[in-house]
Amino acid sequence: MASKKSSKKKAGKAKAATNGTPQIKPSKDTMSQSELAIEAVATMDDPLSIKQRKDFIDSLKAVIDDAISEGRAVNLFGLVKITPRLHTKGVREVFKEFGNPESGRVKKTYPAKTTLKVTALKPLKDALPNANKMARKVG
Numbered sequence: 001m002a003s004k005k006s007s008k009k010k011a012g013k014a015k016a017a018t019n020g021t022p023q024i025k026p027s028k029d030t031m032s033q034s035e036l037a038i039e040a041v042a043t044m045d046d047p048l049s050i051k052q053r054k055d056f057i058d059s060l061k062a063v064i065d066d067a068i069s070e071g072r073a074v075n076l077f078g079l080v081k082i083t084p085r086l087h088t089k090g091v092r093e094v095f096k097e098f099g100n101p102e103s104g105r106v107k108k109t110y111p112a113k114t115t116l117k118v119t120a121l122k123p124l125k126d127a128l129p130n131a132n133k134m135a136r137k138v139g
Helices: 002-017 033-042 050-069 122-126 131-138
Strands: 074-076 080-087 090-095 105-110 113-120
Touching (some): 033 050, 050 080
Antiparallel strands (some): 074 080, 080 113, 090 105
16 A cells, blocks of 8 residues: 555656646767767768777877866867866854754864866857757657
8 A cells, every 4th residue: 555655656746847847858868988989080081990099089088187187177179168176175154953043153164175167168058959959859
């Protein structure tokens, strides 16, 4: 009997998700690294061999890794920019209980850390399909 109730709850949640509320649906189709390399090589005037293609991809990865590890931003072909960022250490006053102003305040220390920011640049944004085409692709 418990399984029937849980299946009803799942159905209810699924129903609530499609009641006109906007959703973000990612594309189900993904181009793999090898597909990308094959397509890129196919568009070249002088195609590379499989060994040359693999060597080029490995060297490109190494150059990107070195630049990021040195703290340099990398602009990938004018499409995507990868920027390493430093979050400095510091102290901030926060509520003892999240979202409850009556719980009082306490000082919380945050350690320094590094993160990556990935930004899609204008040519990539311009290449986006329109909503109707993407809706057909997502299903």
